[in-house]
């Protein structure tokens with residue numbers, strides 16, 4: 635490769651990375667109320683919103699929810715088509731899984747390759763008790779299910795979001811808990827630092843914000859607060 639073609643190639647690569655954010659084909663999927671478990675043999679409701687670039691609610695899509703269990707070669711797969719929900723950009727699907735155990739649920743936006751694989755979920759018959767989930771563990775699941783993972787990397791989760799360089803890498807970051815909660819409830823509390831990308835308001839509840847804060851700040855949160 636000559637020097638000239640090399641620099642031309644580099645320019646193209648840089649241009650593609652910068653324009654990927656601004657143009658077209660990616661969306662953030664945000665589950666409204668994430669269930670802790672799947673019901674066995676009965677419908678589990680998945681309600682979610684789809685936002686282009688995390689900001690613009692998208693209607694008229696044909697999303698679906700898929701659950702998968704077992705080996706790659708011989709999986710059990712169930713699917714449910716989603717129908718439009720009550721508000722613009724919202725969809726709901728009800729999924730019935732036929733076996734107890736661990737399922738991988740993926741929400742498919744129907745908008746290009748913008749799919750959201752959730753962290754594994756347990757299906758139970760309601761008779762066997764499932765250990766209560768800690769705030770930190772729920773926060774981890776929400777970090778995926780709310781679509782934070784689409785724009786932010788966090789090394790404690792073995793999953794890479796398609797646009798994970800859009801927002802700062804949150805691995806090992808500790809924030810003042812009050813500030814973090816305020817930020818998650820309203821990412822307009824301070825001026826933007828990145829002219830090209832914006833942190834969306836995902837309409838999180840207080841309980842969700844508390845869980846996400848516990849997860850992001852990790853076990854250091856309690857100690858940091860005492861300082």
Ligand code: HEC
Pocket residue numbers: 662687688689777780781782783784785786800801802804809814817818825826827828831832833834836846850
């Ligand atoms: C569409 C992409 C996108 C999504 C989805 C998203 N963020 Fe962000 N986030 C950003 C960007 C961009 C910034 C940097 C904003 C700035 O500095 O102006 C940011 C900043 C942050 C910060 C740093 C705040 C600070 O003051 O330093 C935290 C923490 C954060 N996001 C957490 C989350 C969590 C938790 C979620 C999910 C509930 C989430 N983000 C979803 C894009 C996103």
